Amino acid sequence: MDKEFIARGVKRCSTGKFLLWIVPWAALLAFGLYAAALVLVKGLNQTNMDNRFAFGLWIFLDLTVIALGAGAFFTGFLLYILKIGELRAVINSAVVIGLVCYSGAVCVLAVDVGQPLRAWFTFWYPNVHSMLTEVTFCISCYLTVLAIEYVPIVLKNRKLREVPSFLVFEFELHKLIYVLAGVGTFLSFFHQGSLGGLYGVLRGRPFAFREGLAVWPSTFFLFILSAAAVGPSFVLLTTWLVEKISRKKLVKPEVFGLLGRISGLLLSVYVIAKTVDTLIWINRTSPESGFPAAQYYSWQPFGTWILFAEIGLLGLVPALMLLSPKLRAHTGWLVAAAAMACCGVALNRFVMTVQTLALPTLAFDRYLSYFPSWQEVGTFLAVVAFGVLVYSVSFRYFQLFPSERELKMQVK
Amino acid sequence: MLPWNYGFQWNAGHIIFLGAFYAVLATVAATLLRAGIRSRRDLRTRKVEHIRWHSDFHDLPAQDRVCRHVLTGEFKSRECPHAFDCRECETHAKLIERRPVAEEEIFGLVFPVSRVEVLAEVQAGDEEEFFGLSFPLNRMYHRGHTWAQRESDGTVTVGLDDLASRLIATPDAVTLPAPGSLLEVNGTAFHVRKRDADVRVLSPVDGEVIETGGAGQGWYLRVRPTANDERAFRHLLRGAEIRPWLMRELERLQLTLSAEGAAAPALADGGLPVADISASYPKADWDAVCGEMFLEG
Amino acid sequence: MIGPNKNIRAARYGMTIDVDRCSGCGACMVACAVENNVPPANPKATDRTGLTWIRVYKIDNGLPYPETRSAFVPVLCQHCGNETPCVHVCPQQAVEVDPATGVVGEMPQRCLGCRYCVAACPYHARYFNWWDPKWPAGMEKTLNPDVTPRMRGVVEKCNFCHGRWHAAKQQAAADGKPDTEPVEYTPACAEACPTKAIRFGDLNDPASEPAQAAKNGESFRLLEKLDTGSKIYYRSKREWVRQIANAPHPAASGKESFHG
Numbered sequence: 001m002d003k004e005f006i007a008r009g010v011k012r013c014s015t016g017k018f019l020l021w022i023v024p025w026a027a028l029l030a031f032g033l034y035a036a037a038l039v040l041v042k043g044l045n046q047t048n049m050d051n052r053f054a055f056g057l058w059i060f061l062d063l064t065v066i067a068l069g070a071g072a073f074f075t076g077f078l079l080y081i082l083k084i085g086e087l088r089a090v091i092n093s094a095v096v097i098g099l100v101c102y103s104g105a106v107c108v109l110a111v112d113v114g115q116p117l118r119a120w121f122t123f124w125y126p127n128v129h130s131m132l133t134e135v136t137f138c139i140s141c142y143l144t145v146l147a148i149e150y151v152p153i154v155l156k157n158r159k160l161r162e163v164p165s166f167l168v169f170e171f172e173l174h175k176l177i178y179v180l181a182g183v184g185t186f187l188s189f190f191h192q193g194s195l196g197g198l199y200g201v202l203r204g205r206p207f208a209f210r211e212g213l214a215v216w217p218s219t220f221f222l223f224i225l226s227a228a229a230v231g232p233s234f235v236l237l238t239t240w241l242v243e244k245i246s247r248k249k250l251v252k253p254e255v256f257g258l259l260g261r262i263s264g265l266l267l268s269v270y271v272i273a274k275t276v277d278t279l280i281w282i283n284r285t286s287p288e289s290g291f292p293a294a295q296y297y298s299w300q301p302f303g304t305w306i307l308f309a310e311i312g313l314l315g316l317v318p319a320l321m322l323l324s325p326k327l328r329a330h331t332g333w334l335v336a337a338a339a340m341a342c343c344g345v346a347l348n349r350f351v352m353t354v355q356t357l358a359l360p361t362l363a364f365d366r367y368l369s370y371f372p373s374w375q376e377v378g379t380f381l382a383v384v385a386f387g388v389l390v391y392s393v394s395f396r397y398f399q400l401f402p403s404e405r406e407l408k409m410q411v412k
Numbered sequence: 413m414l415p416w417n418y419g420f421q422w423n424a425g426h427i428i429f430l431g432a433f434y435a436v437l438a439t440v441a442a443t444l445l446r447a448g449i450r451s452r453r454d455l456r457t458r459k460v461e462h463i464r465w466h467s468d469f470h471d472l473p474a475q476d477r478v479c480r481h482v483l484t485g486e487f488k489s490r491e492c493p494h495a496f497d498c499r500e501c502e503t504h505a506k507l508i509e510r511r512p513v514a515e516e517e518i519f520g521l522v523f524p525v526s527r528v529e530v531l532a533e534v535q536a537g538d539e540e541e542f543f544g545l546s547f548p549l550n551r552m553y554h555r556g557h558t559w560a561q562r563e564s565d566g567t568v569t570v571g572l573d574d575l576a577s578r579l580i581a582t583p584d585a586v587t588l589p590a591p592g593s594l595l596e597v598n599g600t601a602f603h604v605r606k607r608d609a610d611v612r613v614l615s616p617v618d619g620e621v622i623e624t625g626g627a628g629q630g631w632y633l634r635v636r637p638t639a640n641d642e643r644a645f646r647h648l649l650r651g652a653e654i655r656p657w658l659m660r661e662l663e664r665l666q667l668t669l670s671a672e673g674a675a676a677p678a679l680a681d682g683g684l685p686v687a688d689i690s691a692s693y694p695k696a697d698w699d700a701v702c703g704e705m706f707l708e709g
Numbered sequence: 710m711i712g713p714n715k716n717i718r719a720a721r722y723g724m725t726i727d728v729d730r731c732s733g734c735g736a737c738m739v740a741c742a743v744e745n746n747v748p749p750a751n752p753k754a755t756d757r758t759g760l761t762w763i764r765v766y767k768i769d770n771g772l773p774y775p776e777t778r779s780a781f782v783p784v785l786c787q788h789c790g791n792e793t794p795c796v797h798v799c800p801q802q803a804v805e806v807d808p809a810t811g812v813v814g815e816m817p818q819r820c821l822g823c824r825y826c827v828a829a830c831p832y833h834a835r836y837f838n839w840w841d842p843k844w845p846a847g848m849e850k851t852l853n854p855d856v857t858p859r860m861r862g863v864v865e866k867c868n869f870c871h872g873r874w875h876a877a878k879q880q881a882a883a884d885g886k887p888d889t890e891p892v893e894y895t896p897a898c899a900e901a902c903p904t905k906a907i908r909f910g911d912l913n914d915p916a917s918e919p920a921q922a923a924k925n926g927e928s929f930r931l932l933e934k935l936d937t938g939s940k941i942y943y944r945s946k947r948e949w950v951r952q953i954a955n956a957p958h959p960a961a962s963g964k965e966s967f968h969g
Contacts (some may be wrong), residue, residue: 114822114862204831290934
């Protein structure tokens with residue numbers, strides 16, 4: 001029925017089957033939007049956040065999806081600036097993932113603040129000392145860049161490119177794509193870093209506070225490294241997942257290996273840097289604030305296992321797995337390592353947001369716990385559903401995987 | 413933010429931060445604007461067809477973009493840098509000037525043959541059938557499977573070559589340009605529809621359409637070319653190039669047919685292509701097959 | 710933003726709180742709420758979602774009966790003077806340190822409600838409006854006309870009763886005093902405290918009680934090692950009280966509890 005919108009030579013399921021796939025996600029989106037609407041209308045009391053847990057599930061998830069969406073800028077950087085041509089096979093998919101992650105994060109942020117209509121205040125009265133100002137500016141700019149990078153993907157649709165102005169505009173825009181890739185890299189460097197800087201500058205929270213370089217705490221650089229490391233892994237993971245769900249070969253196997261190798265390399269550097277930083281923090285930074293590091297891990301369930309899990313089990317282990325050519329050659333190990341790396345970064349973001357706030361600062365304070373309310377979970381699920389919907393539509397109607405047709409020939 | 417805002421103090425931090433922000437915004441806006449202005453200019457100077465072809469060419473897989481001189485064995489591997497427009501190509505100019513040696517395969521053995529000899533062969537009215545397909549040597553062929561024949565009155569007739577004709581057989585619909593329309597090399601000549609295939613056929617020449625024919629007449633268009641010198645037809649295949657080209661095209665067709673769901677025996681078994689290939693493969697995605705062979709991607 | 714005026718002789722308002730005198734009566738909490746138009750808590754509010762610009766914590770020395778001893782510590786915004794954490798992190802510059810008074814003031818009209826400052830404050834002295842403020846019928850007559858009520862979704866905190874400072878300034882102008890001199894006034898909590906445990910003054914004035922307490926060896930500030938430049942000086946003759954305020958939270962704790 002919609003065959004004229006589907007690219008030539010690639011097989012997509014029937015329209016009916018596609019709708020069957022879409023409907024449950026749309027329902028989830030509707031439910032999530034209802035939860036978000038409740039929060040917007042009734043206020044943030046609909047969540048389980050409070051004055052001690054000022055940040056909760058949403059901020060943790062925002063940080064995680066932005067780290068995972070780093071694949072968009074990093075793949076673009078590697079392809080258009082460093083000219084690693086094999087990544088052309090996944091760049092479109094990475095851009096869609098990035099767009100979904102960032103737009104989802106921005107939407108959740110709009111619900112998370114007490115007065116969303118005042119969002120423009122940050123642009124009008126910027127506080128250049130604040131990391132959050134930096135985050136706001138960079139993420140807004142970067143979302144714009146991602147949206148512009150998505151336009152050529154849309155305009156290349158089989159039916160749309162018959163419109164002469166669309167065809168021509170896509171062609172001209174694609175000639176300048178390297179400018180956007182460069183700007184995207186510059187912006188991503190800063191906002192990934194600033195998200196880390198958000199916690200690193202908190203002198204009042206010795207658990208999160210780090211020393212660093214000039215105004216930038218070490219978490220600034222660690223977040224950039226971890227985001228760049230996990231970006232390719234997430235692209236790998238999603239590509240594999242899409243291949244499994246669509247039952248098609250979408251990229252050449254060498255591309256998986258390449259993504260895994262890049263991820264493993266950066267992850268190793270990150271693990272080393274993080275270990276050094278943690279040691280400095282335990283031995284110098286934290287005691288100087290009057291807080292010996294051991295006390296942070298004396299409250300269950302946040303024992304020292306969380307530190308070892310983050311850096312060791314979900315950091316060093318996947319790094320070594322991804323660096324080993326033998327393990328990389330097996331899709332099973334490769335995908336497992338990529339998934340572990342993504343979980344490791346998610347755990348790192350969790351530790352920096354939730355664990356920081358759970359720990360007491362005043363001596364007569366208590367360790368606190370928090371569990372998200374259904375409205376918070378619902379809003380997050382809306383983002384997931386939104387992502388799946390946008391990706392599904394893009395996969396069906398746009399050419400996210402240029403190698404797909406070529407691989408179809410080779411298989412037979 | 414602005415200087416007259418009560419009590420606002422500018423310092424180095426503000427200048428760096430806001431400077432960077434506005435620089436980024438300006439860059440992005442400038443990029444969009446540049447793309448937009450160039451697009452408007454392209455639309456006004458009617459470069460749409462040119463761009464469409466370049467866009468399609470860019471998306472072709474690497475093996476479909478080989479230089480014609482790979483077909484004749486002069487290069488081992490080379491990707492066409494000019495989107496099959498050999499008129500501008502310096503390499504092609506150099507190669508035909510020096511009248512380099514072409515190779516022709518006869519009975520499985522490779523014989524070096526010079527172009528002079530090849531042309532002499534043509535005059536002698538040598539074999540016109542390659543692999544069961546009729547490719548008269550007094551015509552020139554476009555890689556999109558059209559032929560161009562220079563007539564005595566200076567016009568050029570354009571038609572679908574035998575392989576393309578067998579792919580399309582009796583088309584379900586043909587959309588020809590009106591007389592007076594302008595064609596450009598590698599731009600759209602006309603559209604054909606067969607089953608679920610809806611392809612545009614590439615034009616082998618620059619020129620103005622004088623007369624239109626049809627599937628039954630053996631030719632589709634009569635064109636008055638913009639230029640009638642040798643250079644205007646330089647990009648078309650002829651003579652000794654046809655055999656290796658057709659061999660490759662048949663290989664490509666075979667690959668495409670098997671990839672698009674055809675289960676019938678392959679042509680390499682030694683069979684001759686039938687008059688209506690599409691009827692032999694009712695289950696194949698004919699749109700994809702035609703798109704591949706007509707270089708529409 | 711407050712413009713600099715070099716002619717003003719700046720004050721640095723601070724407090725001294727004598728923990729030994731504090732009886733835990735909570736009069737300061739009530740007076741603060743009345744003075745500053747803090748709305749009554751929503752029925753669903755908990756001790757972690759309420760608005761208590763000043764809050765009395767109970768601490769004890771952790772020893773079993775009969776050695777158990779308790780003390781009460783009122784905690785409010787410490788008006789940090791050294792690289793004030795909340796001022797640094799606010800993306801809209803909705804918080805600022807007034808150079809003329811040293812008071813860390815909040816602009817609820819500019820606050821976005823991102824709660825970054827709430828996370829940054831180590832003293833947990835900042836409170837977010839989780840609900841729309843609602844006063845029961847008739848109670849709006851108790852509202853203080855000198856203080857803006859805040860809306861839902863913004864952060865608020867102690868500002869050393871800035872409305873009273875303004876009133877004192879106007880009175881000083883009416884009395885013909887020069888505009889460049891700091892004024893003396895008393896915030897609601899200090900005024901209401903029955904034991905005079907809370908005393909307010911100008912730290913730049915050596916004769917004021919807070920200035921004298923700052924020099925006293927029995928005085929301490931909360932979380933001194935963080936070096937926030939807090940202007941609230943607590944006093945206690947009891948060693949264990951000083952230890953709890955300065956020492957890091959003991960690992961095996963759970964014995965200390967806080968009551969709002």
